[in-house]
Amino acid sequence: MMTRTRTAARVLAPQRMTAMRGFASIAENYNYLSYDHYPPHGGVLKERMVKDEAAKSALIADVDHTITMNDRQMCDVELLMTGAFSPLEGFMNETTFDHCVDTYRLPESNLIFGIPVVFDTDDEGIQVGDKILLKSKAGEDVAVMEVDDKFAPNKPKECLKVYGTSSIEHPGTLMVATERGKYYLGGKVHGLNIPKRPFPCKTPAEVREILPSKDGKHVVVFQCRNPVHRAHYELFMRAREADNVDTDDAVVLVHPTVGPTQADDISGEVRYLTYLVLDEQINDPTVKFECVGWSVGWLLSVDLVVRSACPDGYCVWRACCALRVACCVLRGVWPRYARRAARHRFCGWHRCSLPLFVAIARLLRCRYLPYSMHMAGPREALMHMMIRKNYGCTHFIIGRDMAGSKSSLDGEDFYGAFDAQDLAIKHKDELIDTVRGCRA
Secondary structure, three states: OHHHHHHHHHHHHHHHHHHHHOOOOOOOOOOOEOOOOOOOOOOOEOOOEOOOHHHHHHHHHOOOEEEEOOHHHHHHHHHHHHOOOOOOOEEOOHHHHHHHHHHOEOOOOOOEOOOOOOEEEOOOOOOOOOEEEEEOOOOOEEEEEEOOEEEOOOHHHHHHHHHOOOOOOOHHHHHHHHOOOOEEEEEEEEEOOOOOOOOOOOOHHHHHHHOHHHHOOOEEEEOOOOOOOHHHHHHHHHHOOOOOOOOOOOEEEEOOEOOOOOOOOOOHHHHHHHHHHHHHHHOOOOOOOEEOOOOOOOOOOEEEEEEEOOOOOOHHHHHHHHHHHHHHHHHOOHHHHHHHHHOOOOOEEEEOOOOEOOOOOOOOOOOOEOOOOOOOOHHHHHHHHHHHHHOOOOEEEEOOOOOOOEOOOOOOEOOOOOHHHHHHHHOHHHOOEEEEOOOO
């Protein structure tokens, strides 16, 4: 296998050199975005959307090939177009790919990049210097790609480094081995139109506009690839109260992935519907959620839960605790004093007789990420942190065995329960801070 790969690379090399002689890059006129607080990965948000309709038409008229993308390819193209994969401007060439595989970093800048981003094909006719029109399955003109490299990757090495195994028992390795084409193409992407999806996916620039991180405030982000349930709700609500989060002004961004995952996962369309139901219930005054803590951002109709530090007979103390919390909320100083009142050691739970409806306008809703999961465990955790950094988040909730997977034969886990947490914490200063969802 490795010998054939090396041979293919030698065959392609002369083609690359010949094509480069006539290669003319597409003129660019993009305004990359910079931010005073919590800048994107690499310093600027590299949104690569062509705005002018005449320029779009000219690009389409000059293409050499047209490819209808699969779902995974379309997710990658959209994230490149919108700047979610910043600092990338397109698909990785061979040099960048090999460096990323070996080190989970980009060459020259040395910035962390967890998983290589590549465009695969079996088309022998595509040459370096060609321009490709990338279309969705619905026939939309999504982007134009300039091909500046074409190479045959060492797939066994890619899988071993990225997924920690070259066995096709792993869903990511199986995808690379059986779904991806023989060649990888590298080159810049020029966005034409955001593909239409059953669920709305806002760009990083659009999400940043509604987050308080643009003013220097904290944003705790919750990532999930599964349908949401009550334990998730409790997790992201309580994560906002973490010691390393400035709770006074922090908000929670619920940002699930809705792209392809492993074969037995529930589809993105169904996952999206579960978040819609949660969104409706949170804003329905007839539905009560018991929760210690609150988030200005995603939220809230909650039943105030006050826990008592006294024996059950001391109702006066309980009443005082409830009154203290209620007064703090009315005075607008909930985070400091109400949290202190609600964090005493308890010998019991007590729900305040008055349901508390926080009279604050919702600053954000649940947003959706068109990302294709690789189930790459620790390296995928770095990928998610990098992407959320580009979306303007400051803290990332990372739970047990994040992005983990099991063997398709014996059901054994490929990664340790806290491998992803450990790698994320190791590199948090280069990405964003972490909030551990579980360590038991």
